[in-house]
Amino acid sequence: MQLELSEEDEAFRAQMREFFTTQVPEEIRTAVIEGRELTKEQMVRSAQILNDAGLAVPHWPEEHGGRGWSDLERHLWFEEMQAAGVPAPLAFNASMIGPVLAHFGTEEQKREFLPRTASLEIWWSQGFSEPDAGSDLASLRTSAVRDGDDWVVNGQKTWTTLGQHGDWIFTLVRTDPEVKKQAGISMLLIDMTSPGVEVRPIQLIDGGHEVNEVWFTDVRVPARNLVGELNGGWTIAKFLLGNERVGVAPVGATKRTLAHAKELAADVVAEDPLLRARIAELENELLALELTALRVAAHSTGGEPHPASSVLKLKGSELQQAVSELVVDLAGPGSLASGAGDDSDLEGWARRATPVYLNLRKASIYGGSNEVQRQIISRTILGL
Amino acid sequence: MDFTYDDEQVALRDAVRGLVGRTYADFETRRRAVAEDPGFDEKLWTRMAEMGLLGLPFAEEDGGVGAGPVEIGIVCREIGRVVAPEPFLTSVVLAGGLVSACGTPEQRQEVLGALSAGESVLAFAHDEPGRRWGPTAEAVTATEGGGSWSLTGVKEPVPHGARADVLVVSAALPGGGTGLFLVAGDDADRSGYAAYDGSRAARVRLDGTAATPLGHPGQDVTSSIATVQDITRVMAANQALGAMQVALRSTTDYLKSRKQFGVTLNTFQALTFRAADMYVSQELTHSMVEWATMVVAQGDPAALADAASRAALQVSRGGRHIGQEAIQLHGGIGMTAEYAVGTYVAHLTMLDHLLGEGGFQLRRLASDVTGHGALDPLA
Ligand SMILES: Cc1cc2nc3c(=O)[nH]c(=O)nc-3n(C[C@H](O)[C@H](O)[C@H](O)COP(=O)(O)OP(=O)(O)OC[C@H]3O[C@@H](n4cnc5c(N)ncnc54)[C@H](O)[C@@H]3O)c2cc1C
Numbered sequence: 001m002q003l004e005l006s007e008e009d010e011a012f013r014a015q016m017r018e019f020f021t022t023q024v025p026e027e028i029r030t031a032v033i034e035g036r037e038l039t040k041e042q043m044v045r046s047a048q049i050l051n052d053a054g055l056a057v058p059h060w061p062e063e064h065g066g067r068g069w070s071d072l073e074r075h076l077w078f079e080e081m082q083a084a085g086v087p088a089p090l091a092f093n094a095s096m097i098g099p100v101l102a103h104f105g106t107e108e109q110k111r112e113f114l115p116r117t118a119s120l121e122i123w124w125s126q127g128f129s130e131p132d133a134g135s136d137l138a139s140l141r142t143s144a145v146r147d148g149d150d151w152v153v154n155g156q157k158t159w160t161t162l163g164q165h166g167d168w169i170f171t172l173v174r175t176d177p178e179v180k181k182q183a184g185i186s187m188l189l190i191d192m193t194s195p196g197v198e199v200r201p202i203q204l205i206d207g208g209h210e211v212n213e214v215w216f217t218d219v220r221v222p223a224r225n226l227v228g229e230l231n232g233g234w235t236i237a238k239f240l241l242g243n244e245r246v247g248v249a250p251v252g253a254t255k256r257t258l259a260h261a262k263e264l265a266a267d268v269v270a271e272d273p274l275l276r277a278r279i280a281e282l283e284n285e286l287l288a289l290e291l292t293a294l295r296v297a298a299h300s301t302g303g304e305p306h307p308a309s310s311v312l313k314l315k316g317s318e319l320q321q322a323v324s325e326l327v328v329d330l331a332g333p334g335s336l337a338s339g340a341g342d343d344s345d346l347e348g349w350a351r352r353a354t355p356v357y358l359n360l361r362k363a364s365i366y367g368g369s370n371e372v373q374r375q376i377i378s379r380t381i382l383g384l
Numbered sequence: 385m386d387f388t389y390d391d392e393q394v395a396l397r398d399a400v401r402g403l404v405g406r407t408y409a410d411f412e413t414r415r416r417a418v419a420e421d422p423g424f425d426e427k428l429w430t431r432m433a434e435m436g437l438l439g440l441p442f443a444e445e446d447g448g449v450g451a452g453p454v455e456i457g458i459v460c461r462e463i464g465r466v467v468a469p470e471p472f473l474t475s476v477v478l479a480g481g482l483v484s485a486c487g488t489p490e491q492r493q494e495v496l497g498a499l500s501a502g503e504s505v506l507a508f509a510h511d512e513p514g515r516r517w518g519p520t521a522e523a524v525t526a527t528e529g530g531g532s533w534s535l536t537g538v539k540e541p542v543p544h545g546a547r548a549d550v551l552v553v554s555a556a557l558p559g560g561g562t563g564l565f566l567v568a569g570d571d572a573d574r575s576g577y578a579a580y581d582g583s584r585a586a587r588v589r590l591d592g593t594a595a596t597p598l599g600h601p602g603q604d605v606t607s608s609i610a611t612v613q614d615i616t617r618v619m620a621a622n623q624a625l626g627a628m629q630v631a632l633r634s635t636t637d638y639l640k641s642r643k644q645f646g647v648t649l650n651t652f653q654a655l656t657f658r659a660a661d662m663y664v665s666q667e668l669t670h671s672m673v674e675w676a677t678m679v680v681a682q683g684d685p686a687a688l689a690d691a692a693s694r695a696a697l698q699v700s701r702g703g704r705h706i707g708q709e710a711i712q713l714h715g716g717i718g719m720t721a722e723y724a725v726g727t728y729v730a731h732l733t734m735l736d737h738l739l740g741e742g743g744f745q746l747r748r749l750a751s752d753v754t755g756h757g758a759l760d761p762l763a
Contacts, residue, residue: 001393001454002386003678005762009385013762072385083758259758269754280750281697287759288698291671294761295387311667314660377663378656382636 013076016055020084024049029085033260035352037208038087040123040165046087047120056089057118061102064114071297079290082252092124092161093117096240097170100187104228104236113168113189125166125192127157127214128237135372137172138181138234142216144173144188151175151188151226153196153219159366163199163212166192171216172233185233189225196220204362206355207338241368242309251290251312254320257327258282264349265330278326282319289315307381310373317363317370324357385762387674389454396455400462403435404428408466411724417469418582422505422547424469433502438476442484447497453615453680457622457673464626467724467731469582471505474543474738477619479506479552481612486564486599495550495566507548509539509567509588510609517740519610520562521554524590528558533597535565535590543738545586546576553588553595554609561604565595581730611685614692617739618676621695624703624735625666625673631710631728632662638714655713662706669702675761693745700742703732 005013021029028042050056051065059074060066069077081088089095098117101109116122133140142155153173163169169190176184190197196219201209228236262269262279269275289312296308328335331350338354340346364370378384389397407428408414417425432438441456442448456477463472476499483495483506498504512523524537535555545551551567571593576586599605636659639650649655676695679687707729711718718725736742 001389001674001678001681003675003682003762005385255758262754262757266754273750276750276753277746279753280746283753283759284694284697284746284749285668287675287694287761288668288672290759291675291761292667294385295671295674308667311664315664315668371657374657374660375653377660378650382656382659382663384636384639384650384656384659 009072009076012073013080016077016080017084019053019055020081020086023053024084024086028087032085032087033256034348035257035356036348043087043090044120044123047089047093050086050089051119056120057094057098059094060098060114060118064098064102064110065118072294075293075297078250079252082250083256085256088250088253090120090123092126092170093120093122095243096126097124097189099243100170100227100236100240103239104232106224108224109189109227123162123165123167125160125163125169125214127160127169127171127190129159130156131158135369137237138185140172140174140185142171142173143177144175144186144221146175146223147220149223150220151223153188153190153216153221155216157214157216158202158211160199160212160214161210163192163214164201164209166199168192169197169214170227172237175233176231179231182234184231185237186230187227187233187236188221189227190216190219190221194219194221204359206359208355208359210359250320251286251293251316254316254323255286255290258286258323261323261327261330261349264347268330268332275326275330282322282326285315285322286319289319307376310368310376310381313367314370314373314377317367320363321357321360324353324360328353328357389458393454393458397458397462399435400437400459401465403431404462404468404470405466408468411727414467414469414582414727415721418578421576421584422544423578423582423584424471428468429470429505430502432470432472433500436500437472438502439496439500441477441481442492442496442500445489446484446492447500448484449500453618453677456619457677460619460622461626464623464628464731465630467581467627467727471507471544471547471583473616473619473623474508475499475506475548478543478612478616479508479548479550481615482508482552482564482609483566483598485608485612486605488599491566491596491598498549504549505544505547506550506552507542507545507569507586509542509545509551509553509572511539511541513538513540517744519606519613521556524553524555526555526557526563526565526595527592528602533565533595533601534592535567535595536592538587538589540587541579541585542588544584545588546574547584551588552598553590555595557602557604559602562606562609563601563603564598564605564609566598567593567595579734581727581734583731583734607685611688613739614685614688615680617692617696618673618680618688620735620738621669621673621676621699624699624732625669627728627732627735628666628669628703628706631706631725631732632659632666634725634728635659635662635710635713642715649713658709658713662709665702665705669698672698690749693748696740697742697745697749700736700745703736704742707732 028046057065058067058069062068130140144151144153169192171188171190172185173188174184175186196217198215200213202211331353334346334350335353337346337351340351436449439448440451444450480499499506527534548569553565553567554562557563573589574586579585642649672695676691679691710725714725717723
């Protein structure tokens with residue numbers, strides 16, 4: 001047992017901090033720290049800076065740009081990135097389809113997609129959920145029927161995050177309706193500019209446009225865009241969702257938000273002992289969570305997600321939500337002014353507090369809802 | 385950064401489990417041990433001494449083993465797993481820790497030598513009726529006359545105060561501050577009783593009782609008391625963690641075996657989800673306890689004070705959550721003295737209130753919430 005980082009890890013951490021705080025434009029990091037929405041251009045720019053430095057996809061296999069780091073190094077990379085306000089690499093690219101293609105893809109798919117996935121030249125969307133297939137994902141109905149060298153896709157996906165920016169969408173489709181539902185699913189890579197693909201916005205409770213419906217009408221997809229085996233999509237989906245759970249609830253960003261809020265609302269905090277107690281309690285829970293993340297990082301083997309990663313998702317999302325809730329309370333009456341423009345006398349963080357709080361209700365729903373995480377814990381860890 | 389035990393630590397854990405864990409493998413044995421005074425198994429205590437456990441924290445020149453906090457934590461955790469009633473925490477870690485921190489070389493050799501050998505039980509007589517937790521004494525006062533010292537006032541509750549051969553007593557000094565004194569157990573007026581978890585406590589009345597200053601006579605040792613209390617908080621957290629792990633384990637075992645409505649209880653998601661939440665509490669607590677134990681090893685009193693409060697707060701929250709749910713998910717059987725889980729909860733409650741429960745710790749932490757930015761456990 002040893003608390004200190006080794007000299008090498010300490011040096012690694014300093015190097016990460018140095019890079020993130022000096023190489024990624026301040027304008028982008030400030031936007032992240034102040035909770036403002038990033039433009040697509042800002043996201044892409046940041047991703048390319050990271051990618052050029054080999055810091056976009058360090059967890060990928062080394063032949064595709066990975067770095068062969070230890071889990072602890074990956075943890076430090078991710079925490080330092082968040083602490084500096086650097087936008088995390090787009091999860092759909094870096095954590096989802098990239099590792100899937102590296103693991104299940106053909107050589108041609110790897111060549112064609114991986115470099116541009118790492119650099120965010122291709123913006124991927126995730127086409128899994130459907131109106132009637134949420135937690136019970138395997139009941140999805142979007143169908144793909146073989147016609148010559150193509151698959152013909154029909155159906156509807158929903159909740160497609162940032163689908164308005166999407167170039168390609170990795171999509172789970174039903175390729176065999178006759179068998180047990182898990183056994184008839186495949187994964188297709190679909191060019192979103194294909195005829196018959198339509199993206200329709202969904203407005204969320206924070207007033208923003210973050211998710212979409214994606215409709216497929218007789219969309220022709222070349223057969224070479226099948227990932228892995230025909231009807232093997234469920235295995236791929238499980239692989240992907242296991243990775244998704246890890247890092248879906250960013251401890252570093254929540255810590256940063258809380259520390260920032262303390263500063264911004266220093267006057268209010270100074271005069272209210274109950275707010276101070278709430279902050280102290282949240283800081284303690286975040287500390288326990290971060291230490292748990294370190295324990296998991298130190299103990300996971302062979303890249304398999306540690307079962308306790310469900311704990312990280314569950315508690316991480318709860319704390320992310322609790323901090324956003326606190327920020328609304330710190331903003332006080334000013335939190336009402338979400339629609340005010342920059343001529344408002346209220347500070348920006350106070351005006352944004354409530355939309356952020358409302359938006360983050362999503363954290364316990366997506367990435368495997370927290371109920372699903374409880375199911376995983378009770379079944380796979382507790383054997384219940 | 386490493387959260388794993390080395391081979392020797394694993395061997396120590398296995399040895400303690402083989403001795404203490406085996407002794408109390410059957411909960412009935414523990415019930416018998418606490419049924420009569422002194423409320424623990426003197427034979428086991430001797431065997432713990434023979435294994436070197438009672439001298440673990442103390443320097444070799446004082447008759448101890450000179451082991452570090454991780455090792456002491458291992459012992460506490462194993463004790464917690466079977467809620468062993470032996471007073472390792474209060475006698476060795478707390479009272480012994482004070483002698484180790486404040487005693488003269490002669491006092492350390494004599495008192496800690498006997499403690500390590502299992503020949504003498506120590507108790508820290510500190511709490512005073514009507515006062516909350518803290519490192520100072522008020523109601524018991526020390527007086528000096530003709531080069532000798534005496535103490536007057538009441539200490540209560542004193543953990544294992546009736547059985548102790550030597551009392552380490554805190555007292556308000558004539559010149560201000562708090563001093564520590566050694567008092568022969570038999571010289572004090574003591575009445576002992578059992579606490580709700582079967583552990584022992586006592587009222588200790590001092591009435592001009594002769595006392596030997598521990599260390600330099602008349603010296604204010606408030607900060608040393610505070611530091612030893614912080615170390616004890618972290619070790620109590622280890623003990624609580626052991627108890628929580630077993631409380632959760634027996635709960636999941638019970639859900640898998642108990643049948644109602646023709647099916648085992650683990651068929652009901654309302655129950656398995658609650659067990660999952662208990663697991664989350666357990667894991668968060670586990671991480672915090674390991675961390676705080678490593679902070680003890682670093683030896684910086686300010687960092688230790690902070691880590692001890694943080695661990696104690698998490699343990700308080702986690703222990704109450706797991707304990708209360710453990711009883712609830714057992715149903716009626718969890719309420720009985722005969723069944724172990726209730727005693728685990730009682731013991732967790734005792735540990736929570738030994739040196740300051742969650743709310744007390746939170747107040748400490750909240751008073752300094754603007755004094756730092758984001759917390760960095762690796763700093
Ligand atoms: C903002 C946002 C962005 C998203 N982005 C994407 C995306 O980019 N791509 C994509 O494919 N999907 C995305 N999703 C979809 C997300 O994965 C689903 O919302 C999620 O899987 C839950 O499905 P559902 O909404 O249909 O809820 P349901 O599955 O209908 O669940 C309703 C409630 O019941 C609970 N529940 C369900 N089953 C059980 C059970 N067996 N036991 C106990 N409780 C249960 C759930 O936890 C939830 O509380 C996004 C969702 C949101 C909100």
